[in-house]
Amino acid sequence: MECYEKKLSPEEEKRIADAMAYIQSQAKTAVGYPTNHHFDYSALYTFLSYSVNNVGDPFESTNYRLNTMEIEQEVIHFFAELTKLPEDQAWGYVTNGGSEGNLYGVFLGRETLPGAMVYYSEDTHYSVGKAMRLLNVRSMMIRRQENGEFDYEDLRESIRLHRDMPAIVFTTAGTTMTGAIDNIATIKGILNEFLIDRYYIHSDAALSGMILPFVEDAPEWNFDHGIDSISISGHKFIGSPIPCGVVLAKRKNMERIARMVEYVGALDTTITGSRNGITPLFLWYAIKRHGLEGFRNLVKQCHEMADYAIGAMKHIGVAAWRNKHANTVIFPRPSKEVLDRWQIAVHGDTGHIITMPHVTKELVDRLISDMRQYPVEEVQS
Secondary structure (H helix, E strand, O other), X not given: OOOOOOOOOHHXXXXXXXXXXXXXXXXXXXXXXXXXXXXXXXXXXXXXXXXXXXXXXXOOOOOOOOOOHHHHHHHHHHHHHHOOOOOOOEEEEEEOOHHHHHHHHHHHHHHHOOOOEEEEEOOOOHHHHHHHHHXXXXXXXXXXXXXXXXXXXXXXXXXXXOOXXXXXXXXXXXXXXXXXXXXXXXXXXXHHXXXXXXXXXXXXXXXXXXXXXXXXXXXXXXXXXXXXXXXXXXXHHXXXXXXXXXXXXXXXXXXXXXXXXXXXXXXXXXXXXXXXOOHHHHHHHHHXXXXXXHHHHHHHHHHHHHHHHHHHHXXXXXXXXXXXXXXXXXXXXXXXXXXXXXXXXXXXXXXXXXXXXXXXXXXXXXXXXXXXXXOHHHHHX
């Protein structure tokens, strides 16, 4: 077939070079958001020469055969084992990211319990409020504790007022700003207190879903403890050049929404029709390269770096802290000069950094140097 593509002009080539230079410069100060930049998928780049599309249910056949469904199944089985989802109940797929996984969890909850009230915390990820509007479900935002967990007394009172309704409780294992973990046992205790036996619990474990399986004395957070679905990001702790994640659910709940689509010869059980077939390869590759012991060592490294950052901040008079098991370091909102130089997540009077695998001692030391040079007090005076 004759090709009508033209070469880029010198100006267009420069546009690409400038975009790369910008990305490379910004990567040097990426400490405030939970994305890991330490990865190498160059061995898989040849797959980008094809339109790899995992359309439909990853555990069923499809007419579109340029896919990585079998590899995606292996990825789901890996995460099912990490989250204690029994093999005979396990189902899931590789998503576009944590927000899609959260949307899917609320969707399954609504289809399982029509007319239910959804309870979520004010510290829940912003995608959840959007999911409520998209799905048009009744919901209540619950106050949070200082550390970022649910305010369980506020949750108790809200459930008491609506104890005649089924409940969907949206929990978080690692909140956005503080890395707090909602207590599943306490939540189930409140539901049982009001004799609510029709409930559904979804867990947003975007970051901590790859941390909690590898720490000692982890809190209750997985399917063993009574959740019904969970969303875990792939581009966060594992790392990926393309945003991705996994959502896991009990097969019996997924079957409520399954529909056959003749056009592609596939069972439609996901949010989107066409799905990325490259990201399952990335996740599979990283899983095979690291293994359980490799991930365990990375988690230990991240926690040690978080403690190093806390100690360095306290040394210059900055009150820093972290929740147990979290690699999120919280401190008072830094000065404008520091925020101009660093990609630090802020909310109100609080800021944080997240010590992902690419965050080194050298990177932390550079940040501390700027925090010492530009303290908050000088900006406010």
